[in-house]
Amino acid sequence: MKKSFSQRFNLSLFVFIWHGFFLSLTMSMIDFNTVFPALITELTDNKIIFGVLYSILLGAPLFFNAIFGYFMQYYPYKRKFLMLGIYLRSISFLGMALFTYYFAQRNPLVVIISLFFWIFLFSISGGFAGLAYTDIIGKIFKKEERGKVYTYKQFFGSIAALLGGLIIAKIFSPGYIEYPLNYTLSFSIGSAGLFIAALAFWFIKEPQAKVTNQQKEPLKTFIKNIPVLLKKDEHFLHFIIVENLSSFSLMILPFYIVFAKDTFLISESYVGHYLLFQIIGTIFSNIFWGYIFNKYSSKTVVSTCIFLGAIIPIVAIVLSFFGPNLYSIVFFLVGFVISGRRVGFDPYFLEIAPEEERSIYLGVRGTLNFMTVIMPTIGGLFIQTMGYYTTFIIVTTVMLTDLYLIKHKMVS
Structure with a gap:
């Protein structure tokens, strides 16, 4: 007996909620705004090395995404790419856990060098998994259903992130587990969580995609045609520009906890404390973003974000004069931004991207987000040479410019 549309929709929705739940739990174990920056600052005080690692983390897939997109367009089914990416990310988690355990105290330089490899693997595998993931969502759910999918996924993911935050708070609580075992345990939980997250996709029925070009064009020709595509679709071009400029906001996110450590001389126990505030902000923001998405549009979500x-950045500067506890508000707001980007950018992209292409x-889109590659390194260089306050003000100025562009150049 064939399943009704409602049954198929609910099953598909459950699969993505399952994955979102365990992925969020997992990502709390290496949260890139609290846990990972705290580990790097334990290993080195050099802000430039810190920035370079983040450039690899955020930017490595961008060099390969055009190639991944070119390669995957000839495959009607993308699930195998998604599964491969998830499993490779799990392996990278395990690698970070082992190197941290064996070398963090005896030879921190070995851990730093290994992180360049593990973060690269983590990043590029997440890159092509993300392409496959977004494409599968686009195939399974209609335009009017995607907002609901992303909102539900974000809601349950936020609950999982809260659970993960509580685990991190316990792991990093004073006297519970000493460094570096706290990071080793955290990364090991992350590795296991990704395997569990991937299980749901074995039960999904992926529709066959339309493959319009059965004969492969040379990769060189494909790359040369990118400017033609952008010239043909100005809405897509404006989207690329806005998303690139918004990377200034991403650039500064991991430096908020570094700023707190340098300003307040806080202990590692604040890692879990700030992460919890970030997750609480993410949870509360779900209601806010869901309302904005349903009443207005994904463009409004992006502009508000x-x-x-x-x-x-201005709030961070002001609160730096009031102590580490009140500074928690910064991470509460960071939770709003992280959630807003997830609910806004991908659904807006799916609205403007033709299904067959x-x-x-x-x-x-991934490859042309080149500013994401260089921004963390530039952020570290700016902070190392000009200080936090000047860098924060630059970020605010660029983001206000980006806000003007999205309001006047992008379609609703």
Whole structure:
């Protein structure tokens, strides 16, 4: 007996909620705004090395996404790419755990060098898994259903992130587990969590994608055609520009806890404390973003998210005069931005990308987000040479410019 549309929709929705739940739990174990920055600052005081690692983390897939998009466009089914990416990410978690355990105290330089490899593997595998993931969502759910999918996934993911935050708070609580075992345990939980997250995709029925170009064009020709695509689709071009400029907000996120450690001389126990505030902000924001998405549009979500990205650096400067506890508000707002980007950017992209060219658009989008590659390194260089306050003000200025562009150049 065939399943009704409602049954198929609910099953698919459950699969993505399952994955989102365990993925969020897992990502709390290496949260890139609290846990990972705290580990790097334990290993080195050099802000430039810190920035370079983040450039690899955020930018490595961008060099390969056009190639991934070119390659995947000829495959009607993308699930195998998604599964491979998830499993490779799990292996990278395990690698970080082992190197931290064996070398963090005896030879921190070995851990730092290994992180360049593990973060690269983590990043590029997440890159092509993300392309496959977004394409599968686009195939399974209709335009009017995607907002619901992302909102539900974000809600349950936030609950899982809260659970993960409580685990991190316990792991990093004073006297519970000493360094570096606290990071080893955290990364090991992350590795196991990704395997569990991937299980749901074995039960999903992926629709066959339309493959319009059965004969492969040379990769060189594909890359040369990217400017033609952007010239043809100005809405997509404006989207790329806005998303690139918004990377200034992403650039500064991991430095908020480094700023707190340098300003307040806080202990590691604040890692879990700030992470919990970030997760609480993410949870509360789900209601807010869901309302904005349903009443207005994904574009409104993106513009509101960019506005928050503009004011957080100023809030951080002001709260730096009031102690580490009140500074928790910064991470509460960071939770709003992280959630808003997830609910806003991908659904907006799916609205403007033609279905038959979605893999190509995904690859081009990823590769042309080149500012994401260099921003963390530039952020570390700026902070190392000009200080936090000047860097924060620069970020605010750029984000307000981005807000102007999205309001006047992008379609609703």
